[in-house]
Amino acid sequence: MEGGRAKEEEHDGVSVHSPCKAPPSSASSLPKEQHEVELELRLLEALEIYPPVKLRGVHRHFVLYGLMEFLQKSLDRHFSPDEVLQLLDRFYNLEVLKPDDEEIDTLNHEEDFCLPQSYFVKEEP
C-alpha cells in the first residue's frame, strides 16, 4: 500500500529535507549576481573620476589607464583596456560622445616651443 511505502521511506531516516542534503541548486547563482552588482558599482564609481567623455579626446589613453588601475585596485583582478571598454559599452555609446570643448581650445592655441630657463643653468653636482 502506498501509505505504507511512504512510511517505509521515512523509516530510512533520510528525507529530502534533511539538513545533511544540499539545498536546491538555484541558490548558487546569488553570489554571481552580487558579483555583477559590485562590478557595476565600481565602474560607476570609476566614472565619477574618469568621465566617459574624456575617452573621446586626446587624453583618452591615460584616462583608460586610470580606469584600468582603479578597477584593478577595487576588484582585485586584472583588467585589460579592451575589457574596460567592453564594460563601458554596456552603459554608454562612446561613439556619440563629443570631445570636451575645453580640449579643443587647449590644443588649438598654437605657440612656439620654448625651452625653460632652468635648462640653461649649470646643474650643481
Next chain:
Amino acid sequence: MGSSLKEETTADADTSSRDTPPSDSNIFSEGERVLAYHGPYIYEAKVQKLSFGRKNGTDRLMKNTEENVRKQQALDRKQGVEKGSRPGRSSQTKPKSSTDAKLDKEDLKNTVPKGKKRKSDSGVEKDNSSMEKPIKIQIPSTLRKQLVDDWEFVTQQDQLVKLPRSPNVDDILTKYLEYRCKKDGTMSDSIGEILKGIRCYFDKALPVMLLYEKERQQYHEVIVDDVSPSTIYGAEHLLRLFVKFPELLAYVKIEEETLTHLQQKIIDFLKFLQKNQSTFFLSAYDRSRVSDGKGKDN
C-alpha cells in the same frame, strides 16, 4: 575688450582715494588687496606686480569693498565651496597663464578650487574647465643637454632636423615596448596604453607647441595628406614633448596613485632614450634651406 590695468605710477595718483575706492574702479596698485575671479570663484589676493595685459584684466579683479565681499560670499555659498573637498589631487591651484596682475598666492584666503585662465585674445574666461597640479618629470641630465644643443642648432645656428627621421617616433615607441617585454617576460597592457597615449599627445601637440618658429615652414612642407607626425619626426621632437608633458596631463584628472605609476613609467622610458641616445638622436642638423633666401645656402 576692457582696459588693461594701469601702471603703478598712474595708480599712485589715485592713492588718496584708496581707503574707500569705488567698487567699480579699475585702478589698482601694487600691494593692494583685491578680490579676483579665478574660474567661477572669487578669492582674496594681493596684487604683487602690475603689467600691461593684452586684453581685459579689470573684470577679473575687483576692489576689496564690502559690496564685492558680499558677492564673494554669495558665490561661495552658491558653489558650495569646501576646503579640500575635491577628490584627486590637491585643490591648490596656480593660475596657469600670465595675467595682468601677478597675484601673491600666499595671501589666498580661500581654497581656490581649480580654475583656468585662458591665454586667448577673446578675453572671455571660461569657468567650467579645471586644471590639476602638474606632475614633475625629471629629464635625465644628458637629455637636458640634448635639448640645449637642439635649441642651439635650430634657433641660433639656423639649422633643421633632416626629415623624415629614422628611427621615427613610432619606431622608438615600438622598440621600447619590445625592450620592456623582454625585460618583464610579458607584454604589459598598461605600458601599451601609455605608449599609445604618448603617441597621441605627440601627433596632436607637435604643430601646436613643439616646434620652434624656424621649423614651421619645414613642417608644412613635410606634413601633407594627413601624414602623422609620429611617422616623420624622431627623438629630437619627442624629447620636447616631455618638457610639455606635465602641462598637457594637467588638463585631465587622474588619481594620485595612478599618476605616480605613470610618472615612474615615463621616467623609465626617458632612461631608455638616454641609454640609446647615440642611436636615436642626431648629433648634427642640416643647414636650413629657407626659400625666401634668408637662410644659408647648402
